Amino acid sequence: MSERGECPAGAPSRDGHVLRPEPPERAGGARGPRASERAERERRPGRPGAAVRAEPVLRVSDLDVTFGSGTGAVRAVRGVSYEVRPGEVLGIVGESGSGKSVTSLAVMGLLPPHARVTGSVRLTGHEILGAPEKTLAAFRGKTISMVFQDPLSALTPVYRVGDQIAEAVRIHRRVSGEQAARRAVDLLDLVGIPDPARRARAFPHEFSGGMRQRVMIAMAIANDPDVIICDEPTTALDVTIQAQVLEVLKRARRETGAAIVMITHDLGVVAGIADRVLVMYAGRAVEVGPVDEVYYRSRMPYTLGLLGSIPRLDVGGRRPLVPIGGNPPSPAALPPGCPFEPRCPMAVPRCAEAEPPLEEVDAPGHLAACVRAGEIEAGGSPPARVQRAETGGRTAGPAAAPERPARPARDGREVVLAVKDLVKHHPLMKGTLFRRRVGTVRAVDGVSFDVREGETLGLVGESGCGKTTALMEILELARPQGGTITVLGRDTSALGARERMAVRRDMQVVFQDPLASLDPRMTVYDILAEPLRTHGTGDPGPRIRDLLRLVGLDPGHAARYPQDFSGGQRQRVGIARALALEPRLVVLDEPVSALDVSIQAGVINLLEGLKSRLGLSYLFVAHDLAVVRHIADRVAVMYLGRIAETGPVDRVYDSPAHPYTRALLSAIPLPDPERERARRRVLLEGDLPSPADPPSGCRFRTRCPLFKTLDESGRRRCADEEPQVRPFGEDHGVSCHFAERLNVV
Amino acid sequence: MTITDEELAEQRAGLDAVRVPSRLRVVAGRFFASSQGRAGFALLALMFLLAFAGPCLGRWSYTDKDFTAFLRAPSAEHWWGTLQTGADVYAVTLRGMRRSLVVGLLAAVVGTALAAVVGAFAGYFLGWTDRALTWVTDLLLVLPAFLVLAIMSPLFAGGQWPLFVLVLALFLWMVTSKIVRSMTVSLKEREFIQAARFMGVPPVKIIFRHVIPNMSSLLVVDATLNVSAAILTETSLSYFGFGIQPPDVSLGSLIADGAKTAVYAPWTFWFCAGLLIVTVLAVNLVGDSLRDAFDPTARKGRQ
Ligand code: SF4
Numbered sequence A: 001m002s003e004r005g006e007c008p009a010g011a012p013s014r015d016g017h018v019l020r021p022e023p024p025e026r027a028g029g030a031r032g033p034r035a036s037e038r039a040e041r042e043r044r045p046g047r048p049g050a051a052v053r054a055e056p057v058l059r060v061s062d063l064d065v066t067f068g069s070g071t072g073a074v075r076a077v078r079g080v081s082y083e084v085r086p087g088e089v090l091g092i093v094g095e096s097g098s099g100k101s102v103t104s105l106a107v108m109g110l111l112p113p114h115a116r117v118t119g120s121v122r123l124t125g126h127e128i129l130g131a132p133e134k135t136l137a138a139f140r141g142k143t144i145s146m147v148f149q150d151p152l153s154a155l156t157p158v159y160r161v162g163d164q165i166a167e168a169v170r171i172h173r174r175v176s177g178e179q180a181a182r183r184a185v186d187l188l189d190l191v192g193i194p195d196p197a198r199r200a201r202a203f204p205h206e207f208s209g210g211m212r213q214r215v216m217i218a219m220a221i222a223n224d225p226d227v228i229i230c231d232e233p234t235t236a237l238d239v240t241i242q243a244q245v246l247e248v249l250k251r252a253r254r255e256t257g258a259a260i261v262m263i264t265h266d267l268g269v270v271a272g273i274a275d276r277v278l279v280m281y282a283g284r285a286v287e288v289g290p291v292d293e294v295y296y297r298s299r300m301p302y303t304l305g306l307l308g309s310i311p312r313l314d315v316g317g318r319r320p321l322v323p324i325g326g327n328p329p330s331p332a333a334l335p336p337g338c339p340f341e342p343r344c345p346m347a348v349p350r351c352a353e354a355e356p357p358l359e360e361v362d363a364p365g366h367l368a369a370c371v372r373a374g375e376i377e378a379g380g381s382p383p384a385r386v387q388r389a390e391t392g393g394r395t396a397g398p399a400a401a402p403e404r405p406a407r408p409a410r411d412g413r414e415v416v417l418a419v420k421d422l423v424k425h426h427p428l429m430k431g432t433l434f435r436r437r438v439g440t441v442r443a444v445d446g447v448s449f450d451v452r453e454g455e456t457l458g459l460v461g462e463s464g465c466g467k468t469t470a471l472m473e474i475l476e477l478a479r480p481q482g483g484t485i486t487v488l489g490r491d492t493s494a495l496g497a498r499e500r501m502a503v504r505r506d507m508q509v510v511f512q513d514p515l516a517s518l519d520p521r522m523t524v525y526d527i528l529a530e531p532l533r534t535h536g537t538g539d540p541g542p543r544i545r546d547l548l549r550l551v552g553l554d555p556g557h558a559a560r561y562p563q564d565f566s567g568g569q570r571q572r573v574g575i576a577r578a579l580a581l582e583p584r585l586v587v588l589d590e591p592v593s594a595l596d597v598s599i600q601a602g603v604i605n606l607l608e609g610l611k612s613r614l615g616l617s618y619l620f621v622a623h624d625l626a627v628v629r630h631i632a633d634r635v636a637v638m639y640l641g642r643i644a645e646t647g648p649v650d651r652v653y654d655s656p657a658h659p660y661t662r663a664l665l666s667a668i669p670l671p672d673p674e675r676e677r678a679r680r681r682v683l684l685e686g687d688l689p690s691p692a693d694p695p696s697g698c699r700f701r702t703r704c705p706l707f708k709t710l711d712e713s714g715r716r717r718c719a720d721e722e723p724q725v726r727p728f729g730e731d732h733g734v735s736c737h738f739a740e741r742l743n744v745v
Numbered sequence B: 001m002t003i004t005d006e007e008l009a010e011q012r013a014g015l016d017a018v019r020v021p022s023r024l025r026v027v028a029g030r031f032f033a034s035s036q037g038r039a040g041f042a043l044l045a046l047m048f049l050l051a052f053a054g055p056c057l058g059r060w061s062y063t064d065k066d067f068t069a070f071l072r073a074p075s076a077e078h079w080w081g082t083l084q085t086g087a088d089v090y091a092v093t094l095r096g097m098r099r100s101l102v103v104g105l106l107a108a109v110v111g112t113a114l115a116a117v118v119g120a121f122a123g124y125f126l127g128w129t130d131r132a133l134t135w136v137t138d139l140l141l142v143l144p145a146f147l148v149l150a151i152m153s154p155l156f157a158g159g160q161w162p163l164f165v166l167v168l169a170l171f172l173w174m175v176t177s178k179i180v181r182s183m184t185v186s187l188k189e190r191e192f193i194q195a196a197r198f199m200g201v202p203p204v205k206i207i208f209r210h211v212i213p214n215m216s217s218l219l220v221v222d223a224t225l226n227v228s229a230a231i232l233t234e235t236s237l238s239y240f241g242f243g244i245q246p247p248d249v250s251l252g253s254l255i256a257d258g259a260k261t262a263v264y265a266p267w268t269f270w271f272c273a274g275l276l277i278v279t280v281l282a283v284n285l286v287g288d289s290l291r292d293a294f295d296p297t298a299r300k301g302r303q
């Protein structure tokens, strides 16, 4: 937990008088918490105990939001109720389109005027729904504040960061400009911005994404609000930065005693930070309860399905994921009964009759909207089993990945892709009128890895680590700036036009965003026919039908356009296109990161199944380490244009040797509240250094936790000598002078 | 994202046979499915019919002069009246429309096509191709088009109107081509273009298969505007005595002449002006529906 974890960047000195250190006075309200809640609370140290007994600061009841009217009306939120108490963190989870963000915007009164909002939102006892704008403005920022996903659009680009925070302070308080500016610096210090006095004079664009999010948090807590609503605050951030920001949020809650409503799609984030969880589906709350209850004793098939469909970072071996079949219903055309009924593996005829109400199940405070909630065995049954036992052949898509067949040893298999000492530098230009080169971005700086036949190599790293650049270099099939790329035994620097065509045929790519990678002006038929026609293979018709079947789509849909499909189906089209020419190597660039979890699982299973059926090799580029653990055989971790660690997945994940791999793995939240609480985070300091000016010696030196513990001579070695990837046991390489094994997950 | 029942039924019927109409068929089908498209097309077809078959019905040819009737109002003899020269308004107007329709449509299509190709090539290949093409574009932009056309006008006499069309088109494309170029530069980064590239599709094919179709909305709108622009440029050129040379006539030269007598002999002006307006309207209708037909995302807009 936060209280025990190390502090993030530039651990600021905490001035008690800056912010109210003591829990808020109003915390002493109504008594008598439910026994289970108290027990729950007592197991979790560091929680302000008084908070539990307090009156809710925010109480939302029967919230309804409708856009449009008549037949085209879209009920985005339908009868959502929740409450949060001081110091409590409520996690609202749901997939895109579940109405979770609209709920919070409605609470803040930020919906456009054509949205019809009914119900009640009581903030510290005052009804704010439908209150005049003036009243709302008085509450906003002072009593309730919000942290958005995209901090850049929430900050005004032309004002200095410090001034913006000072402004936020002065709106609600009568203080002098100087006092406000001082407070702004204190707040920046609190959220862990190094050298706050100087950084307060910077403009938003001079901050990195993580730093901007800290600034947003500083603004949100500027007036000691009672409630902070965070809408996907870490979704746009890298995992190590996400861990820092979550830590800052926990600290903000501690310092202000505010209640936090955390809206996210990431079940791991919720498990780590929330006290209670509300699961939303199709605009409704379908399950609410204390975090442990919901995660370990889910009573709603949708929650079970969600938990079963996420790949786990901490589970080795190949547990096939259990996707939820179908797609979320369109909010304009909801089924009459339970909205989950068309996808629910446990559905009975009764479900389609009427929408089940949200009712308390055995544990107090645990509510679920399912007619069969009582039947779902309390505890003890892992979500996957329940889901599968009850499925009765209703899961969509091809069956889960079969056990992998025995294969010849790695050394005996052919190398399909070999990258050796790959270098890619971009010139860094400056000036608009006279462009001149001011430096070099060393995007990829000596990277080596290989992929053998029938295996999946996961290339992972945070944004800016050079993984995408490396991938593009491979796909270009041109002579690299430095090093060699050998695809299927052919060196790309010596390829003739005809050979290049032949290699293109054997190496295909699947992109991240399926909508962007399919030409919107073409039918699926034409999209799939393109590779076939380009490489001149007769009538594409029959092949296209087979391909669509292969990826679990209906061949009758060939005449549709990509935008007629859902995200998961589109990605299946993308995969079908990549497979059209029966390639041997498929390069996958973040193929599932644009998809919702329940959909993602189906696509991952499809990829796994296809690989073993067609004998493909994958180069899988991703930032999601859990997905990589699930699908890859081997993994290469990149940091700032270099390989930090490479080896078989289970080995790297279970006993990472490089300090960066360790930090990365420990930063990923697990969808498992108990383990999440018990974990020790290795928090990295600061941001990724600029690849235009990497640190001397080891590039990870500036953030390396191990470096700090070294003595003088060790540090000098890190700073002077660039570590090369050295063997660390069988098929495992680490580029650190002082690597050692350690378990983190 | 919703699919109509009709389409669903269609898909169910052909569940197994993957039979997909070509892009041309799809566009044509969607075009004629909209009432606006049908109306525009019918109107335009009517104009063509009038321009090409109409003169056969009249008693007079456009070169004839009736020396017994100068500037007469419409009558049984001269359906739309006569001009000051004694020429039959019906005959000359239709003759003029024939020229204007052909000149306007051809110049617009050629101009837009040129814009698309030059812009797309410049934007896709960048480097030297781009520099050379941009240089040419800029050169043509700074050349005074009107002056060049005026100087070249003697060449257009004697039935050389196709040359006129070409020269007209040559001055219509530059601005659009610059827009197309910058759109191509950003389109090139889109993943579906990358995907085609990594598939081994040759660049020229990528330009014609992916880049240009994805700008069809812009291009169709541009072509529509160009039709009016071409007709009007031709009109103003003819007004000054350049452009279409007598004895050939165009709507432009007729309007120019008719404007002088419009007040006391409205028939000399209103018939040709009216036809010009109807033509431009028809072209706009066709253009609008064509734009929607090209764009599969525009489906929801029209019901
Ligand atoms: S009510 Fe029925 S359909 Fe809905 S979640 Fe429960 S079992 Fe499934």
Ligand code: SF4
Pocket: A659, A660, A698, A699, A700, A701, A704, A705, A706, A707, A718, A723, A735, A736, A737, A738, A739
């Ligand atoms: S070489 Fe030094 S700085 Fe680099 S990772 Fe190892 S210990 Fe850290």
